[in-house]
Amino acid sequence: MNSETKKLRILVVEDEALVAMMMEDTLEELGHEVGAVASRLEDARELARTGDFDLAILDVNLDGEPSYPIAEALKERGIPFAFATGYGNKGLDRSFVGVPTLAKPFVGDDVARLIREMSDTGPSPLS
Structure with a gap:
């Protein structure tokens, strides 16, 4: 993370434990804080x-x-979000077209690019 990059607090929602741990590690390596991880819809x-x-x-x-x-x-709440999916943009419900997506499997550079994109654009395009 360079001196111009703000440390962000990020919610990770992922039901596969290994993928969630990999995302946590990646976000921390990028200098961000994982605010919480949830694997179930209600939580x-x-x-x-x-x-x-x-x-x-x-x-x-x-x-x-x-x-x-x-x-x-x-x-x-006006909180920017992105979807992580192995199905690509075509797998999203039509009401969420335009929301940034992270293709699975991902690497650290993919996550860094996604965070830059979401940070630069402010609230979700659906806000």
């Missing part, structure tokens, strides 16, 4: 409603359930 939705985060990265599919209710809660 993540509550964090999205009440947590203190600069942005969030959401797995699209949480154990067979879409993470769209979490995205809606973040959108209502």
